[in-house]
Amino acid sequence: MTNKTPEEVLIRTPYLQLGQLLKMTGLIATGGEVKTYLQYHVVLVNEQPDQRRGRKLYPGDTLLIEGRHFIIRSA
Numbered sequence: 521m522t523n524k525t526p527e528e529v530l531i532r533t534p535y536l537q538l539g540q541l542l543k544m545t546g547l548i549a550t551g552g553e554v555k556t557y558l559q560y561h562v563v564l565v566n567e568q569p570d571q572r573r574g575r576k577l578y579p580g581d582t583l584l585i586e587g588r589h590f591i592i593r594s595a
Contacts, residue, residue: 563585
């Protein structure tokens with residue numbers, strides 16, 4: 521089950537990498553966990569599965585990770 525209101529992730533740079541988002545949101549503790557996390561969890565970026573830790577996320581992108589819905593916004 522997903523929450524109805526997406527959690528906003530504010531960025532001050534042109535983009536954020538998927539691995540950085542996982543750390544920012546507390547889904548992983550260290551950058552070293554990204555590869556393993558993505559092997560065992562489904563991550564949807566704009567409704568498409570993506571397992572690239574370096575995937576660039578831009579303002580307006582939406583993500584669904586473990587029932588949590590995120591939207592990238594420019595700060």
